Amino acid sequence: MNNSLVVVVLASGVLYGTPLLYAALGELLAERSGVLNLGVEGMMLVGAVMGFWAVQRLPGPSALVLAAGIGVAALAGAAMAAIHAFLVVTLRANQIVSGLALTIFAGAAGLSSYLGNDLKLTGSPARHQFQEVFPKSLQDLPVIGPMVFGQSLLVYASWVCVILVALYLTRTRTGLNVRAVGESPAAADAMGVNVAAYRYAHTLVGGAFAGVGGAAFSLSITPQWADGLTGGAGWIAIALVIFAFWRPTLCLLGAYFFGAFTALPFALQGHGVTVAPELFQTLPYVATIVALVLVSSRAARLRFGAPAALGLPYVREER
Amino acid sequence: MRIERRLQQPWWLAVVVPIASLVVAFVLSAVVLLLTGHPPIRSFHRLFDAAFIAHGALSETVVSATPLAFTGLAAAVAFRMNLFNIGGEGQLYGGAITGAIVALLMAGAPSPLVIAGMVAAGAVGGALLAAIPAVLRAFFSTNEIITSLMLNYVVGLVLEYLIFDSHSYLRDTSGFQASVFPQGKSLPSEATWSSWSVHSVALPLGFLLAIGVAVVVWVLYARTRFGFEVQVIADAPRAGRYAGMRTRRKILAVMCLSGAIAGIGGASQDGDFRHQLDPRGLRQANYGYTGIVVAALARYNPLAVVPVALLLGGLQNAGFALQGVDFPNGLVGVMQGLILFCVLGGELFVRYRVRFERGPRVTKSPAPEPTP
Structure with a gap:
């Protein structure tokens, strides 16, 4: 039963969807504050390489080393995001170009490759990696076993993060302020909210999430380091935020949907069905375009759409 | 420190700022190289030699x-x-x-x-x-x-x-090789x-x-009606619509x-x-x-x-x-990114001017702004 196609695809959808989920949650926080950061891919890669470095170099028990690895990955991601935040919030630069610059700076042919090479990280597997936490008996439960109990701590932590972010945005004062900053920075400013501080903070936290997402690759999915390890996951995460209408809970579903589409062609091959994986993998992107068109009407945009001030610099004197 | 919009952009800024940005980007790249133990001058020299000077x-x-x-x-x-x-x-x-x-x-x-x-x-x-x-x-x-x-x-x-x-x-x-290595x-x-x-x-x-x-x-954008309308729609979409564009x-x-x-x-x-x-x-x-x-x-x-x-x-x-x-991998991407960061940041100095003011701001009559 647990070898049936659906279960295998859903279980690996959770595995492959987890880095997307972390990155998308981070991007969601940044976008909700009005900062579009297209540098997710770069932040993920730097997070992946630095997290991997920490795990390779630090002594100590596995759990502590892995925790430190995640912490370093988050810091590295946040450091990358800080460049973007400085450029777009303080220097009022174009957010699109700055985000692309960040991807080029940090990405597969940039800083992440430079660091991986300089710290001599390529070629060796991770010394510690995230393992399944539940005993084998639970993992063998039909259907929910592999999906729910067959996962590593990173997956469970991501569920906690989804709940926390969802509660934060709807149930706390700061969370509501963030949404105000993203929708109408002028009004938020008039309320006494420090727009620049909010944007800095959420862009940085977003970068930290992206870094953790990258580390999910280098410490869990493919426990090693190689140039361009994330293979475009950062871009999918950006699409995912839109696909999820800027809602954390929908991000969770979307991430597993996208993850399942990555896993499906391989699982089908295992069952003797050959489909062209390339054509299959185009489906999530096409689905994102369709979803975006559906929410583009004026009425839907007010209800489900992007934060109104997304991508726009806020200058008090020029509002 | 205050940042205020320039009412006039001196013509030389559009030339000086990008060049200064490039210089800053190279300095920052040199810092990255130094921090990771590579001699910057030698790396740059090899980079420029391989890009522009060497044979072919x-x-x-x-x-x-x-x-x-x-x-x-x-x-x-x-x-x-x-x-x-x-x-x-x-x-x-x-x-x-x-x-x-x-x-x-x-x-x-x-x-x-x-x-x-x-x-x-x-x-x-x-x-x-x-x-x-x-x-x-x-x-x-x-x-x-x-x-x-x-x-x-x-x-x-x-x-x-x-x-x-x-x-x-x-x-x-056709052929055996093409079936093994698709191309x-x-x-x-x-x-x-x-x-x-x-x-x-x-x-x-x-x-x-x-x-x-x-x-x-360039001709299309600088010398035709089409280019003019594109510019208007970019800068003031509403004005464009009212004008019937x-x-x-x-x-x-x-x-x-x-x-x-x-x-x-x-x-x-x-x-x-x-x-x-x-x-x-x-x-x-x-x-x-x-x-x-x-x-x-x-x-x-x-x-x-x-x-x-x-x-x-x-x-x-x-x-x-x-x-x-033995050339640092990924240096090219780092430099391209840094150049772009610096040019993006430098843009601020074309559009705005930065004023440094010391102490508490006292009310004084504002200096007369040059009218454009």
């Missing part, structure tokens, strides 16, 4: 610069109107696909005809792809950033499908674009074409023009350099994304795109040439 280096730099000039122009054309077409990558693939199909179909025809056919097909392929986000933006007000970005992946995957996972017309299916059919010799040598620097037809396109785009048509026209230019870049890849449809090569090169960097560095001025493409193409070419030797 300049020809290779032109090869790297040609696609960047096309994608840079494509981005500049669209970004000028605040249409953020980041689908140059996919539109270039599209042009490469249609260009290769036409080259194979027209095998046997006279070479100039085949080349003209490839250019036209590339332009049409790129324009059709760009038309998708354009129509969605014009009629459904869907954000073109995301749709054009998503299409990059769709077209990239289709490109791989055509060569690696199907028995398409474009795939080479595109070799294009007929008539489809090889000509190239001229000037002072032992090879200038491929694609590069000259890019210069031609740059001039045409057809915003939707402009969106379609500008996006298709942008896509067509990127598509010609794809056809030039087939005809000038690769002589087959080469999915791996095209996808690894990231011409479309780097093109946006080129356009931003050129401040969306079409005439500046070509020299900037040569600069970034030189860096890229040097990165390839030095790969494998």
Whole structure:
């Protein structure tokens, strides 16, 4: 039963969807504050390489080393995001170009490759990696076993993060302020909210999430380091935020949907069905375009759409 | 410290600030090199030698610069109107696909005809792809950033499908080797674009074409009514509408023009350099994304795109040439990113001026502002 196609695809959808989920949650926080950061891919890669470095170099028990690895990955991601935040919030630069610059700076042919090479990280597997936490008996439960109990701590932590972010945005004062900053920075400013501080903070936290997402690759999915390890996951995460209408809970579903589409062609091959994986993998992107068109009407945009001030610099004197 | 908008931009700022930004970017790159224990001067020296000075280096730099000039122009054309077409990558693939199909179909025809056919097909392929986000933006007000970005992946995957996972017309299916290592059919010799040598620097037809396109785009934007209307719609959409300008048509026209230019870049890849449809090569090169960097560095001025493409193409070419030797991997990307960060940051000093004030702000009569 647990070898049936659906279960295998859903279980690996959770595995492959987890880095997307972390990155998308981070991007969601940044976008909700009005900062579009297209540098997710770069932040993920730097997070992946630095997290991997920490795990390779630090002594100590596995759990502590892995925790430190995640912490370093988050810091590295946040450091990358800080460049973007400085450029777009303080220097009022174009957010699109700055985000692309960040991807080029940090990405597969940039800083992440430079660091991986300089710290001599390529070629060796991770010394510690995230393992399944539940005993084998639970993992063998039909259907929910592999999906729910067959996962590593990173997956469970991501569920906690989804709940926390969802509660934060709807149930706390700061969370509501963030949404105000993203929708109408002028009004938020008039309320006494420090727009620049909010944007800095959420862009940085977003970068930290992206870094953790990258580390999910280098410490869990493919426990090693190689140039361009994330293979475009950062871009999918950006699409995912839109696909999820800027809602954390929908991000969770979307991430597993996208993850399942990555896993499906391989699982089908295992069952003797050959489909062209390339054509299959185009489906999530096409689905994102369709979803975006559906929410583009004026009425839907007010209800489900992007934060109104997304991508726009806020200058008090020029509002 | 206060930042205030400049009422007048002195003409020299537009020259001094980008150059100063470049200098700062090189200083920052030197810091990165120093921190990681590489001698900066020696690394830079090797980089510039491999890019511009060594024997044959300049020809290779032109090869790297040609696609960047096309994608840079494509981005500049669209970004000028605040249409953020980041689908140059996919539109270039599209042009490469249609260009290769036409080259194979027209095998046997006279070479100039085949080349003209490839250019036209590339332009049409790129324009059709760009038309998708354009129509969605014009009629459904869907954000073109995301749709054009998503299409990059769709077209990239289709490109791989055509060569690696199907028995398409474009795939080479003859012989044993082709069945083990899938690759595109070799294009007929008539489809090889000509190239001229000037002072032992090879200038491929694609590069000259890019210069031609740059001039045409400059004239179009600076000297015609179309360009004027594009500028008005970009700066003041409402004013444009009140004046009766057809915003939707402009969106379609500008996006298709942008896509067509990127598509010609794809056809030039087939005809000038690769002589087959080469999915791996095209996808690894990231011409479309780097093109946006080129356009931003050129401040969306079409005439500046070509020299900037040569600069970034030189860096890229040097990165390839030095790969494998004890040269820091990824330095090229770091430098490209730093250059772009600095130019973006420097933009502030063109548009704004920074004033330093000491102590508590006392009320004093403001200095008379120069009236524009």
